[in-house]
Amino acid sequence: MAGLPRVNLAHLPTPLEEAPRLSKALGGPRILVKRDDQTGLATGGNKARKLEYLMADALAQGCTAAVTVGDLQSNHCRMTAAACRRLGLEPYLLLTGPRPPSLDGNLLLDAVLGAVIHYVTLTDQADEEHELAALADRVRAAGHRPYVIPMGGSGGVGAAGYVTAMREFLSQSAGGVDHVVVASASGGTQAGLVLGARGQPGAPRVHGISASRSREVLVDRVMRVAVAAAGLQGLEPPAPEEIAVHDEYVGPGYAVMTDACREAILLAARTEGLLLDPVYTGKAMAGLVDLIRRGYFRPGDTVVFWHTGGVPALQAYREWFA
């Protein structure tokens, strides 16, 4: 990744595993799982790859603290806190929602990692940017030099982690994969994967399964991150038709469980011993299951489910699995 500094935080390469029992249960194509839930860094997930570039940038700028924002069960916030601890920075988190009565899942891990947590209620994007800037000011006033990381770590710098990830994957799969299915929310993971696949022989088509936004909004977001990442790395940005997004699996909203998500979580667990989460990967698997059942893929295709982690959040949804 020409010119972009990087620190080692993740356990790489992550395994690429066959999922024959899942494939058989679905009567579907060959399915492989890219195990980015195994990146390490306080239990793993996709943010470890983004943080390798984000934290290197923070260190290069002489920052002594990182400030970021996310949902109460944000995997990104938990992993940012862990990355800070590994590198000796102070983690400050802006979590959207009221302080809950008990600490579960990622929130419990945030507390164990000693992150400084501020709870806020946000109404829109402008509000988020304003609150994040205000927290950065307070951190500065406390004597730190803060590095501000956007929601999900999804800017041009963070997405570099997934450009590298696609290159890693292409050398593992040797071009034998037709489709990649991945959860998509703030867009950095999908933007990096699409950018990393550009112009590579045998590159798969990347399908983002939206965890929150409509197709139009998410395509626009992925495009914006991809353009920023391409600019930083001297790459050609993708064309809009290269951004495939499926938004039928969000259900009533972000982080709201659906029957299809619950079914997909149980299916993956009981066929492959694979744990998914209710917010991102469960919905992505619900998408994969539905696409297979609808005959979207050809029987001879090889499809990769790119597991982006998130398993700690399962704990906060225990009533669905009691």
Ligand SMILES: Cc1ncc(COP(=O)(O)O)c(C=O)c1O
């Ligand atoms: C477990 C998990 N999967 C997928 C995503 C989506 O990745 P991105 O925000 O880069 O679109 C996230 C974060 O938002 C996540 O925590």
